[in-house]
Amino acid sequence: MPRILIVDDSPTIRKMVRASLRALESFDFVEAANGLEAIEQVAIGPVALMILDLNMPDMHGVDVLKFLRRHPGSRGVPVVVLTTRGDDSSRETAIAAGATEYMTKPFVPHALLSAARELLGGASE
Amino acid sequence: VTQNFPDFLDDYFAECEEHLAGVRRLLLALEGSVGQADINRPVLDELFRHFHSLKGISGMVELRQAEDLAHRLEDYLRALRQGSAILSADGIDALLDGTMMLEQVIGVRRSGGTFPDGAVVAARIATLLKAPTAASIDTPNRSHGVARQSAATRWRCTFVPSAELVVRGIRVDTVRERLASAGQILDAVPRVTANGSIVFDFVLAAELDIDVAASWAADGIQVERIEADAPAPAAPFPADPAEPDRTSSGAAATSHFVRVDLARLDELMRNVGDLVISRARLADTLSRAEGHIPAGEWRAVQENAIAIDRQLRTLREGIMRVRLVPVGEIFRRMPFVVRDLARETGKRVRMDLQGQSTEIDKFLIERMMDPVLHLVRNAVSHGIETAEERVAAGKRPEGTIVLSAATAGDIVCIDIADDGRGVDPDEVIARAHAAGLALPPGAPDAATLLSLLCAPGFSTRDETDRASGRGIGMSVVLAAVEELSGTLRLETEKGTGTRFVIELPVTLAITDALIATVAGETFAVPQGAVREVVEIPVDALLQVERNEMMPYRGGALPVMRLSRMFGLPDSSRDRLHLFVVGVAGAAVGIAVDRIVGQREIVVRAIVDSLVKVDGISGATDLGDGHVVLILDPAKLARQMRERPDRLIAAAKGATA
Numbered sequence: 001m002p003r004i005l006i007v008d009d010s011p012t013i014r015k016m017v018r019a020s021l022r023a024l025e026s027f028d029f030v031e032a033a034n035g036l037e038a039i040e041q042v043a044i045g046p047v048a049l050m051i052l053d054l055n056m057p058d059m060h061g062v063d064v065l066k067f068l069r070r071h072p073g074s075r076g077v078p079v080v081v082l083t084t085r086g087d088d089s090s091r092e093t094a095i096a097a098g099a100t101e102y103m104t105k106p107f108v109p110h111a112l113l114s115a116a117r118e119l120l121g122g123a124s125e
Numbered sequence: 126v127t128q129n130f131p132d133f134l135d136d137y138f139a140e141c142e143e144h145l146a147g148v149r150r151l152l153l154a155l156e157g158s159v160g161q162a163d164i165n166r167p168v169l170d171e172l173f174r175h176f177h178s179l180k181g182i183s184g185m186v187e188l189r190q191a192e193d194l195a196h197r198l199e200d201y202l203r204a205l206r207q208g209s210a211i212l213s214a215d216g217i218d219a220l221l222d223g224t225m226m227l228e229q230v231i232g233v234r235r236s237g238g239t240f241p242d243g244a245v246v247a248a249r250i251a252t253l254l255k256a257p258t259a260a261s262i263d264t265p266n267r268s269h270g271v272a273r274q275s276a277a278t279r280w281r282c283t284f285v286p287s288a289e290l291v292v293r294g295i296r297v298d299t300v301r302e303r304l305a306s307a308g309q310i311l312d313a314v315p316r317v318t319a320n321g322s323i324v325f326d327f328v329l330a331a332e333l334d335i336d337v338a339a340s341w342a343a344d345g346i347q348v349e350r351i352e353a354d355a356p357a358p359a360a361p362f363p364a365d366p367a368e369p370d371r372t373s374s375g376a377a378a379t380s381h382f383v384r385v386d387l388a389r390l391d392e393l394m395r396n397v398g399d400l401v402i403s404r405a406r407l408a409d410t411l412s413r414a415e416g417h418i419p420a421g422e423w424r425a426v427q428e429n430a431i432a433i434d435r436q437l438r439t440l441r442e443g444i445m446r447v448r449l450v451p452v453g454e455i456f457r458r459m460p461f462v463v464r465d466l467a468r469e470t471g472k473r474v475r476m477d478l479q480g481q482s483t484e485i486d487k488f489l490i491e492r493m494m495d496p497v498l499h500l501v502r503n504a505v506s507h508g509i510e511t512a513e514e515r516v517a518a519g520k521r522p523e524g525t526i527v528l529s530a531a532t533a534g535d536i537v538c539i540d541i542a543d544d545g546r547g548v549d550p551d552e553v554i555a556r557a558h559a560a561g562l563a564l565p566p567g568a569p570d571a572a573t574l575l576s577l578l579c580a581p582g583f584s585t586r587d588e589t590d591r592a593s594g595r596g597i598g599m600s601v602v603l604a605a606v607e608e609l610s611g612t613l614r615l616e617t618e619k620g621t622g623t624r625f626v627i628e629l630p631v632t633l634a635i636t637d638a639l640i641a642t643v644a645g646e647t648f649a650v651p652q653g654a655v656r657e658v659v660e661i662p663v664d665a666l667l668q669v670e671r672n673e674m675m676p677y678r679g680g681a682l683p684v685m686r687l688s689r690m691f692g693l694p695d696s697s698r699d700r701l702h703l704f705v706v707g708v709a710g711a712a713v714g715i716a717v718d719r720i721v722g723q724r725e726i727v728v729r730a731i732v733d734s735l736v737k738v739d740g741i742s743g744a745t746d747l748g749d750g751h752v753v754l755i756l757d758p759a760k761l762a763r764q765m766r767e768r769p770d771r772l773i774a775a776a777k778g779a780t781a
Contacts, residue, residue, distance in 0.1 A: 012139075013181065056174075073322075105185060
C-alpha cells in the first residue's frame with residue numbers, strides 16, 4: 001500500500017494527524033519523530049504524502065524539505081507543512097524550501113483531510 | 126470542551142507531563158546561568174522546544190490558557206536565544222512561576238477547579254522583554270555552543286538505511302545511539318549519493334576499536350578514519366557537559382521507550398494475580414492427589430509444579446518492574462516548591478535530592494505526590510528557622526532539607542529531613558490540650574508526638590496552614606501512607622531537626638503474607654508489616670485496666686485478640702501466637718490461635734462499603750476456594766493505641 005509519512009516530535013500530534021486522515025483507507029501510515037527518521041523513511045521506500053512539522057530537535061523541518069527537494073526520488077512528494085502558530089519560519093520560508101501546502105496548528109481535522117485528498121488526487125479515491 | 130479531538134486528552138496529559146518534567150530539569154540547570162551572557166545554548170534550545178510543544182498540543186486540545194502561557198514563556202526564551210534579553214533573576218523567577226502556573230492550568234483541565242490568572246505572568250514577561258540588556262550590545266559568542274576540542278580520533282561513519290535493516294531494528298536513531306555510546310557525535314547529516322540513494326554521514330570523535338568498527342559493516346555502517354589535516358566540521362550537536370540526565374534528553378534516546386496505558390498494566394497484573402490463584406488451586410489439588418499418583422510420576426509432577434512456581438514469580442516480578450518509575454519524577458518538582466515558599470517566608474533554604482533513580486510503582490508515585498509535597502512544605506514552614514534565628518542558634522544561616530529515597534528489599538523508604546528547629550514536645554502538648562485531644566501520661570516519645578500531629582483536629586498555625594499544602598494536613602498524610610500499606614515515622618530533636626520516614630511496599634497487588642487461623646477462620650497478614658512473630662503462654666498476659674498486655678523486650682505491648690475483635694470464641698489452647706506490628710512506640714501484638722504458613726497472596730480491595738471494616742485491607746483467594754480477609758496491621762495497631770475499647774466495640778458491631 002502507498003504510504004503517508006507523519007513527521008512530528010509530539011506523539012500526541014502524530015496520533016491526531018493519523019486520526020484526522022483515518023478516512024484514507026488505501027494508505028499505510030508511518031511516523032517519524034525527527035528529521036533524520038523522516039529522511040530514513042523516504043530512503044527506504046516511496047512516500048505518497050508527507051505531513052511535516054517544522055520545529056523539531058536536531059534537524060529543522062525546513063532543512064528536511066530542502067533535502068527532499070534535492071533528492072531525485074522525492075522531489076515530487078507533496079508535503080503539507082503543519083506547524084505551530086507563531087513558529088520561527090513563515091509560510092514564505094516553507095514554500096520557498098519546497099512545501100506544497102502550509103497549515104498551522106491547532107488544525108481542524110477535516111481541513112487537513114481535504115488538503116491531503118487534494119494533494120493525493122485520484123490515489124485517495 | 127475539546128471539539129476536534131475529544132479522545133486525545135489522556136495522550137495530551139501524558140505528553141504534558143513529559144514536557145513539564147523536562148522543563149523542570151532544564152530550569153534547574155539554567156538557574157546557574159543567571160546574569161551571564163554565555164548561556165548554555167543546548168539547554169535553552171531544548172527548553173524552548175518543550176514550551177513550543179506544550180503550546181502546540183495545548184492549542185490542539187483547545188486549552189487556551191495553557192497555550193497562551195506556553196507562548197509567553199516561549200517568547201522570553203526566543204529573546205534569550207537571540208540575545209535580545211539576558212537571563213536575569215527576575216527572568217528565571219518568571220520562568221519558574223510561569224511553569225508552575227502552566228502545570229496548574231493543565232491540572233485544572235484534568236481534575237477541575239478554577240484556572241489561575243495567567244495575566245500576571247504575561248505582564249511580567251512583557252516587562253522582561255522591554256528591559257534593556259547589556260547582552261544586546263555585545264554578544265560575540267552566543268549564537269552557537271562551541272564543540273569542545275576532543276583529542277580523540279575522528280571517524281566518518283556512513284549509514285545506509287534499508288527496509289531490511291529496519292526489520293532488524295537497525296534505524297538511523299539506533300545507529301546514532303550506538304555511535305553516541307562509542308564517542309562524541311560531531312555531525313549527523315543526510316546525503317544524496319551519486320546514484321540518487323540516501324545515506325547518513327556521522328562524524329564521530331572516539332577511540333574506536335577497529336575490529337568493533339569493522340563488525341558494524343553487517344549493520345550497514347561503514348567506518349573510515351578522518352585524517353588529522355581534514356577540516357573539522359561544525360558541531361550541530363555538541364555534547365552538553367551540564368546535562369544531568371542523558372537518557373531523557375533529545376530524541377535520540379526516546380525511540381526505545383513505549384508509552385503504555387497504566388490500565389493495561391493493571392489488567393496484566395490482574396491476569397498474573399489470577400494465575401497465582403490458579404497455581405495455588407493446582408497445588409491444593411495436587412496435595413490431595415498425592416496418594417493416588419505413583420511415586421515416579423509424582424516426582425515429575427512436583428518438579429513441574431516447582432518450575433511453574435518459579436516462572437510465575439519471574440513473570441510477576443517482570444510485570445512489577447515495568448510499572449516502576451524513578452521517584453525523581455516527584456522529587457524534581459520539590460526544589461521549586463521549596464524555592465517559592467522560602468521566598469514567600471523570607472527564609473534561606475537549600476534542598477538536596479538523593480536517590481532520585483530509586484524506582485517505585487507508578488500507582489504509588491501518584492499517590493505519594495501530595496503527602497511528600499506536604500511534608501516538604503512543612504519542613505520549610507515549620508522546620509527551618511529564619512536566617513537570624515539560625516545564626517543566633519549557632520547554625521549556618523541557610524537551612525537544608527534533604528529528600529531521599531532508597532529501596533530495601535520490597536520496601537521503599539522516602540525520607541524528608543530538615544536541620545531546623547525540631548518538634549517542640551511542649552508546644553505539641555499545649556496545642557493537643559487546646560484541641561481537646563486525649564494525652565498519654567508522661568513525656569511523649571516521637572511516636573506519640575507523631576500520633577498527636579496526625580490526629581484529626583490538631584490544627585496548626587493559620588498562616589502556615591495556607592502554605593503547608595493545599596488544605597491537606599498531617600492526618601491526610603498519614604491516611605495516604607497507611608492506605609498504601611505503608612508506615613510513617615517521626616524522628617526529631619528540639620533545636621536540631623526533624624525527619625519523617627515513609628516506608629512503603631514497592632508494589633501492592635501481590636504480596637507475601639502469613640496465614641493465621643482464629644477459631645477456625647483464616648486471615649492473611651502482609652508479611653512486610655510484621656516485625657516479629659512470638660509465641661507466649663496465655664497466662665503470661667498481664668491485665669492492665671481493661672486491656673491485655675504482653676511482656677515484650679523488657680516492656681509491655683498492648684494485645685489485640687482477633688477472636689474478640691471479630692466476635693469469635695477465644696482459643697482454648699494455652700499458648701497464643703502474636704504478630705508484633707507497628708513501629709517502636711506504637712507497636713501492638715495481634716493474637717491469633719495458630720500460624721499455618723506463608724503464602725503469596727493476591728490482594729483484592731473490598732469495594733462494597735457495607736463489608737468495609739477498618740483494619741481489613743482486602744480479601745484474597747488462597748486457591749482452596751475460600752475467600753480470606755487480609756488484615757491491615759498498621760491501622761489495627763494505630764486504632765488499638767488510640768481507642769482500644771471503641772475499636773473492639775465497633776468491630777463487634779460490624780461483624781455481629
